[in-house]
Amino acid sequence: MPLSDLPPDGVVIVGAGPAGLACAATLLDQGDTFVTVLDAGSGAGGQYWRQPAPPADSSDPGALRPDAMRGLHHDLGTFAELRSRLEAGQAAGRASLLTDHHVWTVVAAEGGHVVHAVDRSGGPGRERAVELRARHLVIATGAHDRSLPFPGWDLPGVLTAGGLQALLKAGDVALGPRVAVGGTGPFLLPVAAGLADRGATVVGVFEANSPTRWLRELRAVAANRTKLAEGAGYAATLLRRRVPVRTRTMIVEAHGRERVEAVTVARLDASGHPRRDTHRRIEVDAVGVGWGFSPQLDLAVTLGCALTADASGTPVVQVDEWQRTSRSGVSAAGEACGVGGAALAVAEGRLAARGIVGASASDAETAGLREEVARLRAFAAAMHRAHPVPAGWADALRSETVVCRCEEVSAGTVRHAIAERGATDARQVKQLTRAGMGWCQGRVCGHAVELLAGGGSGSPAERLVSTPLPLGVLASRKSRAM
Amino acid sequence: MSAVVVVGAGIVGAACAHSLSAAGAEVIVLDRGSVASGTTSRGEGNILVSDKEPGAELELARLSRDAWLEVGEELGRETLELEEKGGVVVAASPEALDALSSFAAAQRSAGVTALDVAEPRELEPHLRAGLAGGVLYPEDMQVQPVLAAAAMLEAAQRRGARFVAGADVVAGVRDASGRLTGVRTSAGEVIGADAVVNAAGTWGAQVSERLGGPVPVLPRRGFILVTEPLPPMVRHKVYSADYVANVSSSEAGLETSCVVEGTRGGTILIGASRERVGFDTTLDVDVVSTLASQATALFPFLERVNLLRVYRGFRPYCPDHLPVIGPDPRVPGLFHACGHEGAGIGLAPGTGRLIAHHVLGGGPLAPEVAARFTALLPDRFVQEA
Ligand SMILES: Cc1cc2nc3c(=O)[nH]c(=O)nc-3n(C[C@H](O)[C@H](O)[C@H](O)COP(=O)(O)OP(=O)(O)OC[C@H]3O[C@@H](n4cnc5c(N)ncnc54)[C@H](O)[C@@H]3O)c2cc1C
Numbered sequence: 001m002p003l004s005d006l007p008p009d010g011v012v013i014v015g016a017g018p019a020g021l022a023c024a025a026t027l028l029d030q031g032d033t034f035v036t037v038l039d040a041g042s043g044a045g046g047q048y049w050r051q052p053a054p055p056a057d058s059s060d061p062g063a064l065r066p067d068a069m070r071g072l073h074h075d076l077g078t079f080a081e082l083r084s085r086l087e088a089g090q091a092a093g094r095a096s097l098l099t100d101h102h103v104w105t106v107v108a109a110e111g112g113h114v115v116h117a118v119d120r121s122g123g124p125g126r127e128r129a130v131e132l133r134a135r136h137l138v139i140a141t142g143a144h145d146r147s148l149p150f151p152g153w154d155l156p157g158v159l160t161a162g163g164l165q166a167l168l169k170a171g172d173v174a175l176g177p178r179v180a181v182g183g184t185g186p187f188l189l190p191v192a193a194g195l196a197d198r199g200a201t202v203v204g205v206f207e208a209n210s211p212t213r214w215l216r217e218l219r220a221v222a223a224n225r226t227k228l229a230e231g232a233g234y235a236a237t238l239l240r241r242r243v244p245v246r247t248r249t250m251i252v253e254a255h256g257r258e259r260v261e262a263v264t265v266a267r268l269d270a271s272g273h274p275r276r277d278t279h280r281r282i283e284v285d286a287v288g289v290g291w292g293f294s295p296q297l298d299l300a301v302t303l304g305c306a307l308t309a310d311a312s313g314t315p316v317v318q319v320d321e322w323q324r325t326s327r328s329g330v331s332a333a334g335e336a337c338g339v340g341g342a343a344l345a346v347a348e349g350r351l352a353a354r355g356i357v358g359a360s361a362s363d364a365e366t367a368g369l370r371e372e373v374a375r376l377r378a379f380a381a382a383m384h385r386a387h388p389v390p391a392g393w394a395d396a397l398r399s400e401t402v403v404c405r406c407e408e409v410s411a412g413t414v415r416h417a418i419a420e421r422g423a424t425d426a427r428q429v430k431q432l433t434r435a436g437m438g439w440c441q442g443r444v445c446g447h448a449v450e451l452l453a454g455g456g457s458g459s460p461a462e463r464l465v466s467t468p469l470p471l472g473v474l475a476s477r478k479s480r481a482m
Numbered sequence: 483m484s485a486v487v488v489v490g491a492g493i494v495g496a497a498c499a500h501s502l503s504a505a506g507a508e509v510i511v512l513d514r515g516s517v518a519s520g521t522t523s524r525g526e527g528n529i530l531v532s533d534k535e536p537g538a539e540l541e542l543a544r545l546s547r548d549a550w551l552e553v554g555e556e557l558g559r560e561t562l563e564l565e566e567k568g569g570v571v572v573a574a575s576p577e578a579l580d581a582l583s584s585f586a587a588a589q590r591s592a593g594v595t596a597l598d599v600a601e602p603r604e605l606e607p608h609l610r611a612g613l614a615g616g617v618l619y620p621e622d623m624q625v626q627p628v629l630a631a632a633a634m635l636e637a638a639q640r641r642g643a644r645f646v647a648g649a650d651v652v653a654g655v656r657d658a659s660g661r662l663t664g665v666r667t668s669a670g671e672v673i674g675a676d677a678v679v680n681a682a683g684t685w686g687a688q689v690s691e692r693l694g695g696p697v698p699v700l701p702r703r704g705f706i707l708v709t710e711p712l713p714p715m716v717r718h719k720v721y722s723a724d725y726v727a728n729v730s731s732s733e734a735g736l737e738t739s740c741v742v743e744g745t746r747g748g749t750i751l752i753g754a755s756r757e758r759v760g761f762d763t764t765l766d767v768d769v770v771s772t773l774a775s776q777a778t779a780l781f782p783f784l785e786r787v788n789l790l791r792v793y794r795g796f797r798p799y800c801p802d803h804l805p806v807i808g809p810d811p812r813v814p815g816l817f818h819a820c821g822h823e824g825a826g827i828g829l830a831p832g833t834g835r836l837i838a839h840h841v842l843g844g845g846p847l848a849p850e851v852a853a854r855f856t857a858l859l860p861d862r863f864v865q866e867a
Contacts, residue, residue, distance in 0.1 A: 105765055105767065107764060107765055107766070107767055108764065114767075116767055125786070302765060304763070304764075407747065421517075421632055421636070422516060422517060422632075422645070422647060423516070424516055424647065427523075428516055428517075428518075428519070431518060431523050431628040432628060432629065432632060434747055437747065437749075438711070438790075439710060439790065441790060441791060463791065464765045464791065464792040464793065464794070465789055465790070465791050465792050468710060468788035468789060468790050469788060469789055470785065470786055470787065470788055470789070471707070471709070471752075471774045471777060471778055471784045471785060471786075471787055471788070471789050472774075472778055472784070472785030472786060474770060474771045474774035474775070474789060475771065475774040475775035475777075475778045475779075475785065477767070477771045
C-alpha cells in the first residue's frame with residue numbers, strides 16, 4: 001500500500017489553497033497531530049495563489065516569483081508564511097504535502113474517514129490509487145468558475161474570467177491584444193487590471209449590475225475597508241490604463257469563425273433584460289466572462305454533510321462556530337462554506353484548526369478569528385446581493401446555442417425538456433437530454449440548466465466520483481486488497 | 483368509464499398509465515417527485531430474458547418484450563433508445579460453462595432463443611482471450627429508462643391522462659364498505675378513483691400501508707459505473723455467467739458480477755452490485771472496485787478507460803424475488819404493481835397490460851394469458867399473514 005509510512009490517524013486536509021494551507025499551518029503550530037494536505041494541482045496555493053511555471057533554468061522550482069505575479073496575487077506575504085510553516089512541518093516529519101493528488105471520494109470508516117485519491121504525479125497512464133485514513137477531515141476544496149452560455153461562448157478565445165486570470169497567473173500572456181471582460185462581481189476588476197498591466201487592450205469591463213446596489217450594503221463595506229481599498233486600487237489601474245467600465249451591461253454574443261473576432265454588448269433595462277436597441281459590436285481577440293463561483297461540494301455532498309444556502313441561494317456547506325460540519329470528524333473551510341475570498345478562507349482555515357486541536361472558545365485568538373469570519377462573511381453576503389445574475393441572462397440564447405458542451409445539448413433541447421416534458425431541475429433535464437452527463441459532469445453547464453429550470457432547488461448534483469479515474473486504477477485497488 | 487389513480491411515475495407507473503389509458507380508462511398519475519425520479523433513473527435499461535429461469539417472471543419478461551416492441555412501434559424506437567442488441571453471457575471456466583449450458587437448455591424449453599457460442603470473441607472482439615465459451619441471447623434488448631418512462635407517460639397524457647408531479651400520497655379514502663374510493667395527498671387534496679394502483683417501486687411497502695393493504699417490498703442496493711464516452715467497443719450486453727447465480731440468490735451478502743454494455747451516448751455502463759443494506763446511501767469503494775476489476779477482466783481495454791461517475795439505486799424486491807401484481811384481496815379498489823427488483827424496466831410494459839387486465843376486468847390480455855401470472859398476485863402475502 002502506498003504511503004503506508006504516513007501515520008494512519010492524522011488530520012487530512014483536502015485542498016492546498018488559502019483555507020487548507022492556513023488550517024495546516026495552525027494545526028502544526030497548535031497541535032501535535034500529523035497533517036496531510038492533498039491537492040489536485042501541481043503545487044500549493046490553490047486558484048488564488050496560483051504560481052507561474054518556474055523558469056526552465058530555475059534551481060529552486062518551488063520558489064515564489066513575485067515579479068511574475070505582480071498585481072495578480074494579494075497578500076503574497078501570507079502565502080509565503082503559510083507555505084514556509086508547512087515546509088517546516090514537512091522537514092520535521094509532521095506534515096506531508098501531496099500535490100497532483102485528486103481526491104475522488106471519501107467514505108466514513110471506524111474512527112474517522114478514508115480518503116481515496118488518485119495520484120497523477122506519474123503522468124497519464126501512471127495513475128495510482130492512494131488511500132489515507134483520517135481521524136479528522138477538512139474539506140477545503142474551494143470553488144470553480146461559474147459560466148453561463150451565450151451565443152458564441154464555445155468559440156476558441158472565449159474563456160471564463162477565472163480562466164483568463166489563470167492564464168495570466170500561469171505566466172501565459174500570449175493572448176490577443178484586445179480583450180473584453182464581462183459578467184458580474186468584484187472579481188472582474190483584478191482580471192481586467194492584470195490584463196491591462198500586461199499590455200492587453202481591455203476594450204471594456206461589462207458589469208451586469210449597477211454599483212448603486214452596493215449603497216444598500218454600506219454597513220458591510222464600512223466594516224471591510226481593506227476590501228474597499230483593494231477595489232479602489234484596481235479601479236485606479238483601470239482608469240490609468242483607460243479601460244472603460246460599463247455597468248448594467250452584458251456581453252450577449254461572441255462572433256467569429258475560427259475563433260472569437262467580436263462581441264455584442266447590450267445595456268440592461270431596469271428588470272435586468274438586455275435592450276436590443278443598445279446592441280453594440282466591438283472587435284476583440286479574447287473574452288473572459290465570469291458570473292461568480294460555485295463552491296466545490298462534491299465531497300461534502302457524498303458524505304451527507306448538511307448544506308445551507310448563501311445570500312445568493314447557492315448551496316454551501318453548513319458549519320458551526322468551529323467550522324465543523326454536521327458529520328462528526330469533518331470540518332470545512334473556505335469557499336466550500338460560501339464564496340468569500342482568500343482572507344475569509346484563511347480565517348476559516350485557522351478557526352477549523354483551532355476547533356480540531358480543542359482550543360478554548362474564550363481565548364483572544366479564537367474570538368478574533370470569529371469576529372473576522374463574521375465580518376468577512378457579511379461582506380461576502382453583501383457582494384452576493386449586489387451581484388446577482390440578471391433576470392434576462394438567457395434572453396439572447398438561441399435555440400441552437402449549445403448549453404452542455406461535453407454532450408452538445410442545445411438550449412432548445414433543454415427548454416423543450418422543461419416546458420414540454422415537465423423537468424423541474426437540473427437532474428431531470430440531464431436524464432432527459434444528457435446535459436451534464438459528459439466529461440465535466442455538469443460543472444460547466446449545471447448552474448445554467450438549474451437557472452433555466454426555474455432555479456435553485458437547493459440540492460446540488462451528487463457526484464460520488466469527484467474526478468475521472470481509470471478503471472484499471474480502481475481494479476488494482478481490488479487486486480491489492482485480495 | 484372508470485377513473486384510475488396510479489401512484490408513482492416510474493417506469494412501472496408510466497407503463498400502467500400507458501396501458502390503462504389505451505384501454506379507455508381515465509387515468510391520473512401522482513408522484514411525490516417528478517417522472518422517473520425514483521429507481522427508474524438509477525438503473526440500466528436492460529430488457530432481459532437471458533437471466534431468468536422458467537417461471538412466472540420469465541413469462542412476464544416474454545410478454546413485456548413483445549410489449550416493448552409495440553411501444554417502440556408506437557412511440558418510435560429512437561425516442562426510447564430501444565435497441566435489439568442481444569446479450570452474450572460468457573463463462574470463464576468449463577464448470578461455469580456447464581452451469582450456463584444447463585440453464586440455457588431449461589430456458590430453451592420455455593421458448594427462449596439461446597445460441598451456444600464457442601468463441602465469444604467472434605461476437606465481441608475486445609473480450610479477453612481464453613474464455614471457455616458463452617451463450618448468445620438475441621432477444622435481449624436495451625432501452626433508456628427515463629426517456630421510456632417519460633414517453634409512455636406523455637403518450638398516456640395525449641390520450642387524456644393527467645399527471646400531477648409533487649403529489650405525495652399519504653392515505654387512502656374508503657367508503658363504508660371498505661372500498662377504496664380515492665387517495666389523499668400531503669397537500670390535503672383528495673383525488674377520487676374507482677381503482678388505485680400502487681406503482682411506488684421501492685416505496686411500495688410504505689404506500690401499500692398507507693392505502694391499507696400492506697405488501698412487503700424492500701430495498702436492494704446497487705451501484706453502476708459509467709465511463710467516459712468512447713467509439714463503439716462493446717456491441718451486446720456482455721455478462722459473466724455468475725450473474726445467473728446472483729440474480730436468483732436470496733443470500734444477504736454482497737453480490738457482484740458485472741454486466742458491460744455500451745450506450746447510445748458512447749459511455750459504457752458497468753453494473754451492477756446487489757446488496758441488502760437498507761437505504762444506506764454511502765459509496766462502497768470495495769464494491770465499486772470489484773465491479774471495475776470484473777469489467778477489466780472481461781474487457782482488458784477498459785483498464786485505461788476513465789470512470790466518470792457512479793450512481794446507486796435501490797431495487798424494490800419482495801422476499802420471494804417476484805413482483806407483486808394484481809388486486810389486493812383485503813382492500814377492494816387497490817391494486818399493486820411493484821417489487822420488480824432488478825428487472826422493473828424490462829418487465830414494465832407487461833406489468834402495465836396485466837394491471838389493465840385486472841383493473842378493467844378484461845382489457846388487453848386474453849384470460850388464458852393472464853392466468854399464467856397467478857404466482858404474482860398479492861394473495862401470497864395475505865395468506866402468509
Ligand atoms: C443499480 C440498478 C440497476 C438496475 N438495472 C436494471 C436493468 O438493467 N433492467 C431492469 O429491468 N431493471 C433494472 N433495475 C431495476 C429497475 O430500475 C426497477 O425495477 C424499476 O425502476 C422499478 O420501477 P418502478 O416504477 O416500480 O419504481 P420507481 O422508478 O422507483 O418509481 C416509483 C415512484 O413512486 C413514487 N412514490 C413513492 N412514494 C410515493 C408516494 N407516497 N406518493 C406519490 N408517489 C410516490 C416515487 O417518487 C417514484 O417516482 C436496476 C436497478 C438498480 C438499482
